Amino acid sequence: MQKKQNYNIAIAGATGAVGIEMIQTLEKRNFPVGELRLLASARSVGKELEFKGKKIAVQELTQDSFKDIDIALFSAGGDRSKEFADAAVAAGAVVIDNSSAFRMTDGVPLVVPEVNPEAVKNHKGIIANPNCTTIIMLVAVNPIHKINPIKRITVSSYQAVSGAGAMALEELRTQQKDLVEGRQPKAEIFSHVIVNNVFSHDSKILENGFNQEEYKMVQETKKILGDQSIEVAPTCVRVPIERAHSESISLELTQPVDFSAVTKVLNEAPGVKIMDDRQENHFPMPLDVAGKYETFVGRVRADLDRANVLHCFVCGDQLLKGAALNAVQIAELLANDVA
């Protein structure tokens, strides 16, 4: 991307759970923003959102929304991405798309800046932001993969409701209130009541028995790590918490695990924070991690039987590192022409 003092940024889906985090992340990381254009569906037009102390009115997302835009951050769902990304590219913008629309498309880089920043170079106008659960897992396990290649990942997730959007978050809060005030909680956004419950991830079950969320983890991991032979066995589960996804991960590595080497690379890894206090029983957990940029890693331990197996527990803010922050980091790579 041509080096500039400032970049004109559009956010498609600016009023959504991730869109709002994108605005704040651009501000907090002091990204060199020229114009910030906030785009959403017609029903959000007129709303105002704040950026660096100034109110910006939301405009309707149309084919003509992208004139003079350098970077368009999309987080308005896959259908909107498919409908409007071409228009943004045609207008000269680079699209960083948070939806799943283009993630597996040939020629579209799928990028976690801590893992495969070099992939950004190969973009043809669109760069895809991976699935949140995949990002958080790969930030944590890639440093280990680099010193002892991963053969297989078995992972079970504990996913916050805000990963399903602002309305799902509101539904959890309403149900918590219903519960406390003695009313029967009702499910409207999710298929099942979420308060006092956990359930298999709310995405469609595929022919192979995995749900879409799980299959994203399988396919995206292979693409991002550039190795189709890596096996991924995920189980994705929704839990009744507001924010930050947790993952119980078992890694089967090529060689026996050298735990001092693992600790060293995790300590040095960008975006990773070790939280592994066995004495105080303090490991990564959503209440500590919500609002943070880093992916927290703990419960790092040897398998009881297999020398090449390592277990850990990982937690990251899925709206930030799992979405908005990762997208802004990709924009930073473009702006710095690093990749």
Place this chain on the structure above:
Amino acid sequence: MQKKQNYNIAIAGATGAVGIEMIQTLEKRNFPVGELRLLASARSVGKELEFKGKKIAVQELTQDSFKDIDIALFSAGGDRSKEFADAAVAAGAVVIDNSSAFRMTDGVPLVVPEVNPEAVKNHKGIIANPNCTTIIMLVAVNPIHKINPIKRITVSSYQAVSGAGAMALEELRTQQKDLVEGRQPKAEIFSHVIVNNVFSHDSKILENGFNQEEYKMVQETKKILGDQSIEVAPTCVRVPIERAHSESISLELTQPVDFSAVTKVLNEAPGVKIMDDRQENHFPMPLDVAGKYETFVGRVRADLDRANVLHCFVCGDQLLKGAALNAVQIAELLANDVA
């Protein structure tokens, strides 16, 4: 045990979360109870609990509590079991102990009636009830193990707070109320706030990096299945729900999985209910399972890469099948002289 018309039953820890379920389970299953003696610590003396429409006053648990008792159900914590079990045995009772005090003791059978009922025969006065998470897992996987022996179990749990006792359950409810009414939730029973959070199980971390709950699953599984070579790799996690434990399980079997055979044995297995509706995205979850006797199994699916690996998601009421029901079922084995 000598066959009788009715059996005099003592419950040590009658006022606790599990004790109360024991009383109700004896009633619901119409166990042939003669006298029901309710025992607890001095501070509960004077409380009355109902059994078959009659109020029974709680007595203090002492060395002299067990005269004329046939079966003593213990659920008052490991220390109480160690202090009073011998007295019960000396008085002629068979102890069914829900604590971890004797589970790994040689000569003490560790019994899940659906899995190893025959082990009851070998008791010398004490029979141990396994850990709740272990019981629920084994009821679900043993039918598969019998047709295709398990080499390895990788399991991540989603454990309800009532597994930590009645006060932990009260703490969750208080924190839910605090949250809804705008106060800062405070942790008193657990080390961390549980509402809007998940955290690594609240038991002590051992030298090997596993916590006690996890290590119970490892050791008890080997003892119950009678095979020290079975590998178990557990991660135990607390989630902010009231009741019923869930487990994401991956099984590495000896032979390639025959899924029609697996479905058949699960359908026929005692205590197992298949809940596996891919169309409606309806799988085992705590809200459906709390209060039920069965262990629910779903998300049964093939691994994407390995023919001998099967994944499933399991949910069971840890106060019932994980504790009170399992203990009463052991009492039924004794009464029926089945084992």
